[in-house]
Amino acid sequence: MGQSVAYEDVTSDADVVAWSREYCRDVRREWGVDVRFDLVDWEVSTRAKRRAAAVKRPKLPDATVGDPYDWAGVDGADGRPLPCTLSLTREAFEAFDRGEWEATLRHELVHVEQYQRDGTTDHGAAFRTRAADLETDVHCPTFADPKYVLSCTDCGGLVARRYRDCKLVRERARYRSDCCGAELALD
Template sequence: MGHDDHELADRFDSITTHDALIRWSRAYCSDAIETYGFDVALFPVEWEVSTRAKRRAAAVKTPQIDGASVGEPIAWETKSEPVDCVGDYPACTVSLSWRAFESFDRDEWEATLRHELVHIEQFQAYGTTDHGPAFKRRANSVDAPVRVRRFTTPKYVLLCDDCGDTVAHRYRDCKLVRNPDSYRSACCSAPLSSSKVPNEEN
């Protein structure tokens, strides 16, 4: 049974716990499967909330299936290696970032969940998932981003000394940040420079 849009909106605004975030996200995904025509079974999907993730708003954790390839359907009941299945579907876990939830509005959170549903759809069909051409086409068809935006500001930015283009971001101090001139940019083969991103949370 679907959930009234106003009900979901009210519940989203009142989420204060991890359990509530999981319940809301699962309810939205159930509605999105029907609305957007996802070929996804939610019953084998487990849910968790991460308070440590700083880069990914959400992630689908899946087992590694040897020989699996997007576009090549997999018959789970005939797999020889042990795969934890619930009925005819493999188990996987959706990990939601609490920090992302706090940073995103409802529309962006819903789009993030549709992005993850594409991953689940691919995994259940093929035994693997990626961000390749098939993912991009499917994400576009369900109005989901191919890449979910960063929700925390990186602490450091690495720039090409010749053209000034941004080469990379880093969230913590590392060799690249400390010794940028030891590396070369792909754009100009020039040394890099690093600088700290102004951010009161850094």
Template sequence: MPPIERYAIDQGCTDEELLAVARVYARDVVAEHGLTVSVGDLDWRLSTRAKRRAGAVRYRDGDPRSIVLARRQFENRGWTAMASTIRHELVHVHLLNERDDPSHGETFERLAAELETHVRCERFVEPTWWVRCVECGDQLARYRRSKLVERPEEYCCGNCGGRFHVVRNE
């Protein structure tokens, strides 16, 4: 794995600087691990709206077109978290190219472990609401208003069947 510190960039950088470093880092990861990813053929973008998803691969007809990274993850968790997300998305692109498989299945999990990245990203923005089960204490993060947030009494916990209570995160 290329040393992450070599690519570290200040959180106050411009979007263009961050994307440039992300592409250079991605190219080195691809070369070191023999992934079937053409970094230069992908459109690299930042999302300023993403709150739950640290990254995404956009594809059409099984062909990867772009990688979108969450600027907030970088601002709140730093370069190490962003680098992990880049490796995660490169695994997706590789598996789309090799197997037409965008899932987080067994092959993804194996490659993610090899590239020392996550299968699911760590929360990088606090949710607006917590939906909590009164019975077992299980909780669900919600970032937008939804039927569950507005009418929790119409739903039950998938874990124990208990009732939900909504708490606005301050």
């Protein structure tokens, strides 16, 4: 793949976008991803703390994954999908190795492909199948340390990572692990 900005030379947010955009175009060409990049805006988030990237899109209440969406009925769409934004997290780019970042981008391309076809996206069966086709995971690797880690008191297995105080953290005595049905410990 002929990148105009070498991965190891990425120093700015503009470089992150340029390298990622070019990589995604190569993926579209080489892996047959059905994405219109003229309808994708790109940004780099410095605020995101947990997600490596995200597809920001309008919520269409009648859209369902697996059912092609009728974009002709949407104001301003002119029969084509409304634009979405691929938001990349700078801290994730810096924490991941190249393979992890490429897998993250392929993951997000599945979301863009689903959104442009179906008007929505999720991590369901169709996503898992397409992610496997693109040799990526359903969940991107973590790059930030969670504030709270909940584990099973019986087997010690990881139950959840939380980055802020929430009901699960505060009321963990009310919940049980899926693995053993045991109480949750806060590590």
